[in-house]
Amino acid sequence: MSFNNTVTIMGIPFLNTTRNDFLRDYLVPRLDEEQKCFVVTANPEIVMKARENDTYRQIIRTADYIVPDGVGILKAAKFQKQPLQERVTGYDLTLDLLSYANDHGLNCYFLGAKDEINAKAVSEVQRSYPHIQIAGHHHGYIDMEDETFAESIQNSEPDIIFVALGSPKQEQWIMKHKEKFSKGIFIGIGGVFDVLAGKVPRAPKAWINLNLEWLYRLLKQPSRWKRILKAVEFMFRVYVKKD
């Protein structure tokens, strides 16, 4: 990752860009030149995980681009007096990449989520983006070490590999297997297939604009409360402990 245009928060260098510029100036050139590219969309929970686990931090830092997914990251940057321009979320990037892939007939692979969710998400993608080539798709309950499985994905020559295993698994899988590939945008997108499949609702725009997407997700999935605590700890470290 080039450090020219980044803001470092707790040791994680975030690219300072906008959603539109990121696609146009960073991802499209990689796609055009068939270069490999590893994208991490990091929220406060991921930053905390990286803080607590050296191996995970090293993996994250091998990414070509780390973009701020979460209002907490923007608040931390502002507090450091190095504001980041805007949130660039895994969900929005997925939509942008799907739309670009549709316009250019690109080949996409969809790895992650439960079997029926994965299938439903892919059929929704096929319906809404009929010109995308589906390189293949597979649920995310896989043997992380399985080289043959990763090679079978590589053989389908995808331009974009959406990896929705949640963190840290998705970044670990990308790190372990991307060397086998000669091209491809690899992006970890967490629970996005659950949203595409309609299993988990995306927060309404008004909640997002009020920076309350995290609260909406907590209300819909109360089992997420532990993650919210991690985000609270992140904010505490930013504002109070200043480490």
Ligand code: UDP
């Ligand atoms: N998942 C998976 N394999 C696993 C563990 C999780 O495919 O071994 C999927 C899970 O079904 C869900 C996504 O990964 O679709 C994780 O969603 P979560 O909301 O936890 O993502 P995050 O909050 O990390 O974005």
